Amino acid sequence: MIWYYVITICVSTSALVISIINSLKNNKLNLRTKYYDIIFKDAVLMELPECYQNYISVSTKSVNKEYSEHFEKFIGGFRNKIRFLEFSNNKFYKKLDGILIDIDTDVVLLYSREEQFDKYNDKLYNDIKRLYIQIDKYYL
Amino acid sequence: MNRIELKFDKTINSLAGNDYGYKEYKDQVESKFKWDEKNEIVFPNNIEKIAISFIQGFARDIVDKIDKNKIEDYITIKSSSEYLTDKIISNMKF
Numbered sequence: 001m002i003w004y005y006v007i008t009i010c011v012s013t014s015a016l017v018i019s020i021i022n023s024l025k026n027n028k029l030n031l032r033t034k035y036y037d038i039i040f041k042d043a044v045l046m047e048l049p050e051c052y053q054n055y056i057s058v059s060t061k062s063v064n065k066e067y068s069e070h071f072e073k074f075i076g077g078f079r080n081k082i083r084f085l086e087f088s089n090n091k092f093y094k095k096l097d098g099i100l101i102d103i104d105t106d107v108v109l110l111y112s113r114e115e116q117f118d119k120y121n122d123k124l125y126n127d128i129k130r131l132y133i134q135i136d137k138y139y140l
Numbered sequence: 141m142n143r144i145e146l147k148f149d150k151t152i153n154s155l156a157g158n159d160y161g162y163k164e165y166k167d168q169v170e171s172k173f174k175w176d177e178k179n180e181i182v183f184p185n186n187i188e189k190i191a192i193s194f195i196q197g198f199a200r201d202i203v204d205k206i207d208k209n210k211i212e213d214y215i216t217i218k219s220s221s222e223y224l225t226d227k228i229i230s231n232m233k234f
Contacts, residue, residue, distance in 0.1 A: 067191065069223055075192075076230065105156045108191040112154035112182045 016123050017046060036139050039081050044135060047074055055107065061117040075104045095134055102127045141216075142174045148149045154189035161197025162194040170201065175214070183228075190224060196233040208233045 085093035
């Protein structure tokens with residue numbers, strides 16, 4: 001009879017511990033989702049593709065120079081938005097910030113080196129892709 | 141005010157690259173910079189765009205020596221546009 005009680009207590013304690021762990025995991029996941037929604041959602045789903053589309057004209061192999069300032073400002077704003085990561089995940093922060101700086105460099109180089117459009121557009125495209133891969137890796 | 145006028149090839153209208161920024165600081169600024177007074181760094185008008193990477197290299201030694209929040213006590217920037225000046229200062233302070 002006593003074994004029955006021992007087993008019951010063990011099972012119920014384990015269930016309690018598992019449910020606490022799951023709840024903590026869910027809270028962490030919810031927090032991440034919140035951060036994603038606040039910081040990344042609009043920037044990566046809307047603004048960045050829009051910046052690229054408006055700046056680059058693949059058909060004419062040229063850039064819309066008037067739009068470059070907007071693109072640069074977006075990158076500057078994005079760098080500010082992700083700064084909290086410096087404290088919560090410094091490694092991830094440094095990676096993202098480095099890619100954003102690369103994207104800014106691509107935007108500036110495309111502005112002045114349209115004769116090498118393909119080279120710098122490929123670089124810009126690939127750097128944007130790198131940014132998405134990093135964000136996906138962290139949040140998915 | 142100590143004025144430092146930067147010179148770049150006249151055919152260039154943009155500056156990019158951390159190493160290039162650092163080299164230009166070393167070549168054109170370091171020996172002329174005065175730490176006991178305000179320095180006006182003048183980018184020529186043909187420079188329309190400057191990448192963050194260039195600014196980081198250019199300001200590397202400066203931000204090593206002075207508090208980022210006090211940069212404007214030591215430096216003013218003159219460039220072809222207000223936006224560019226803001227970009228240089230805000231990225232020096234970043």
